[in-house]
Amino acid sequence: MLQAIAFYLFAALVLLSAVFTILARNPVHSVLWLILAFFNAAGLMVIIGAEFIAMLLVIVYVGAVAVLFLFVVMMLDIDFAELRASFMKNFPLGIAIAAVLLAELVLGIGVWQSGGLQLGVASGEAAPLLGRSNIESIGALLYGRYLFLFESAGLILLVAMVGAIVLTHREGRAVRGHQNIGKQIARRPGDATVNVRPEIGQGVKL
Amino acid sequence: MIPVFEGWGMSYEAAWATSTIAGILLIALPLMLAVAMVIYVDRKIWAAMALRRGPNVVGPFGLLQSFADGLKVFLQETIIPSAANKGLFLIAPIITFTVALAAWAVVPFNSGAVLADINVGLLYILAVSSLGVYGVVMSGWASNSKYPFFSAMRAAAQMISYEVSIGFILICVVLWAGSFNMNAIVVAQRGHGLGIVNGFFFNLLLFPMWVMFLISSLAETARAPFDLTEAESELVAGYQTEYSSMSFALFWLGEYANVLLMCTLNAVLFFGGWLPPLEIGILYWVPGFVWLLLKIAFFFFVFSWIKATVPRFRYDQLMRLGWKVFLPLSLAFVVLVSGWLMFTRYGA
Numbered sequence: 001m002l003q004a005i006a007f008y009l010f011a012a013l014v015l016l017s018a019v020f021t022i023l024a025r026n027p028v029h030s031v032l033w034l035i036l037a038f039f040n041a042a043g044l045m046v047i048i049g050a051e052f053i054a055m056l057l058v059i060v061y062v063g064a065v066a067v068l069f070l071f072v073v074m075m076l077d078i079d080f081a082e083l084r085a086s087f088m089k090n091f092p093l094g095i096a097i098a099a100v101l102l103a104e105l106v107l108g109i110g111v112w113q114s115g116g117l118q119l120g121v122a123s124g125e126a127a128p129l130l131g132r133s134n135i136e137s138i139g140a141l142l143y144g145r146y147l148f149l150f151e152s153a154g155l156i157l158l159v160a161m162v163g164a165i166v167l168t169h170r171e172g173r174a175v176r177g178h179q180n181i182g183k184q185i186a187r188r189p190g191d192a193t194v195n196v197r198p199e200i201g202q203g204v205k206l
Numbered sequence: 207m208i209p210v211f212e213g214w215g216m217s218y219e220a221a222w223a224t225s226t227i228a229g230i231l232l233i234a235l236p237l238m239l240a241v242a243m244v245i246y247v248d249r250k251i252w253a254a255m256a257l258r259r260g261p262n263v264v265g266p267f268g269l270l271q272s273f274a275d276g277l278k279v280f281l282q283e284t285i286i287p288s289a290a291n292k293g294l295f296l297i298a299p300i301i302t303f304t305v306a307l308a309a310w311a312v313v314p315f316n317s318g319a320v321l322a323d324i325n326v327g328l329l330y331i332l333a334v335s336s337l338g339v340y341g342v343v344m345s346g347w348a349s350n351s352k353y354p355f356f357s358a359m360r361a362a363a364q365m366i367s368y369e370v371s372i373g374f375i376l377i378c379v380v381l382w383a384g385s386f387n388m389n390a391i392v393v394a395q396r397g398h399g400l401g402i403v404n405g406f407f408f409n410l411l412l413f414p415m416w417v418m419f420l421i422s423s424l425a426e427t428a429r430a431p432f433d434l435t436e437a438e439s440e441l442v443a444g445y446q447t448e449y450s451s452m453s454f455a456l457f458w459l460g461e462y463a464n465v466l467l468m469c470t471l472n473a474v475l476f477f478g479g480w481l482p483p484l485e486i487g488i489l490y491w492v493p494g495f496v497w498l499l500l501k502i503a504f505f506f507f508v509f510s511w512i513k514a515t516v517p518r519f520r521y522d523q524l525m526r527l528g529w530k531v532f533l534p535l536s537l538a539f540v541v542l543v544s545g546w547l548m549f550t551r552y553g554a
Contacts, residue, residue: 028291028294028347029294032294032344035340051324051325051326052326052329055326055329055330055332055333056329058333058334058336058337059329059332059333059336062333062336062337063332063333063336063337063339063369064336064366064369067339067340067343067362067366068366070340070343070362071343071359071362074343074347074355074358133325134325134326135325135326135386179522181523181526
């Protein structure tokens with residue numbers, strides 16, 4: 001009973017916030033609705049007993065990715081009049097994308113109705129690990145059966161990271177004078193100041 | 207608590223609902239009281255270190271100062287700037303406050319005395335504390351004003367930077383304790399140091415982690431010396447500039463609830479939580495939550511002490527410390543800790 005109420009609550013909120021994500025005029029509102037959708041999706045994960053995935057969803061997507069989204073979107077200077085003007089120009093492209101999405105949706109529902117997809121082993125018999133926590137079972141899978149896939153996923157991410165750094169790193173531009181914190185801290189008042197008592201009428205020689 | 211309510215003739219569902227609500231109230235109401243008192247204590251400590259008297263007029267020793275402030279703020283008018291984004295402007299402080307309270311659900315106050323004893327407790331705290339940045343960012347953007355916006359940008363970058371190293375530090379603790387459950391982490395610290403000292407800080411590999419965690423928790427809660435989000439000499443009052451009355455008070459309460467939470471995390475993860483500091487039978491006569499409260503109070507004193515004595519960081523120094531010092535160090539310690547555990551505990 002409680003599960004059903006929670007499920008319908010979370011599911012309805014996911015759908016509602018997803019709809020508002022695309023309906024919102026203001027991109028910042030859009031991102032915030034998207035965050036609400038992520039958050040409720042995490043709630044759905046909790047209901048099916050995948051609390052580890054739920055927490056990761058919140059930490060990674062809500063806590064990091066969406067913050068960066070918001071960061072970028074907040075910087076935008078949006079002209080709403082221009083936004084509406086270019087609407088007609090992009091209309092055919094939008095229709096094409098919508099058609100593709102519709103086809104995918106129909107296909108997806110068709111596949112779902114022909115029987116659920118069973119993950120885990122090649123024969124399709126997923127064996128649930130009962131009596132073990134989420135983290136233990138995921139760890140056992142990732143570092144046992146899928147070790148090489150997991151490691152190669154890590155390598156791909158590393159390549160992506162290095163690529164991003166290479167793209168944004170400009171040699172020679174950062175010649176702003178490097179600060180050496182150790183040198184700054186090691187500097188004593190005596191190194192920088194001298195105490196003099198000049199005679200009247202005479203200046204100070206530096 | 208559920209069996210107690212069932213004993214009063216309730217069905218299981220009713221007993222569950224009642225005990226959950228009672229648990230929430232049992233945590234939230236004392237927490238609000240503690241926040242009020244902690245603001246007073248903070249001001250008193252700060253004043254004492256600056257050789258001032260601090261609040262001493264309202265009530266005996268000025269003890270009621272925070273309540274007087276609360277009443278004043280409650281009676282003020284809420285001013286919403288005409289150019290502000292009204293909805294987000296009002297939601298932002300509510301989010302800050304709610305998130306600061308929600309994290310307390312998994313904090314163990316005694317053996318078994320925890321509202322939600324989930325096995326991903328530490329991840330829950332990470333998840334919820336990563337939500338805290340939204341209150342700040344939304345308030346900065348919705349105010350439609352320059353200083354709050356700068357402050358929101360700073361806050362977002364600062365919190366994300368330090369969350370990364372906090373994550374790695376927590377992984378070290380989790381590796382040693384072998385669990386994400388907060389109670390299990392506390393129990394794993396029993397007799398950790400030579401069988402006498404309760405706490406992970408008594409460990410050559412985890413002690414540097416604790417030092418980094420303490421500094422990172424200052425940065426995560428934007429306390430001095432990392433209070434760049436509300437640096438009054440540069441940004442007026444940061445993201446709170448346009449706020450008044452209750453919406454301002456919610457920010458204030460949320461901020462101090464977060465500070466208390468970070469003190470609690472220090473106590474629970476590295477100093478044995480509700481365990482007595484030494485593994486001596488007679489110390490167990492004192493109830494566990496008293497030990498936890500004493501440890502929280504100690505860490506809060508340390509936080510105030512730092513606030514009163516350390517000058518504010520520059521923003522580039524803050525970023526350097528987070529990304530170039532803490533991140534590589536904590537990564538190296540993840541490798542060291544897991545290597546040591548592999549060698550001693552799980553090896554051949």
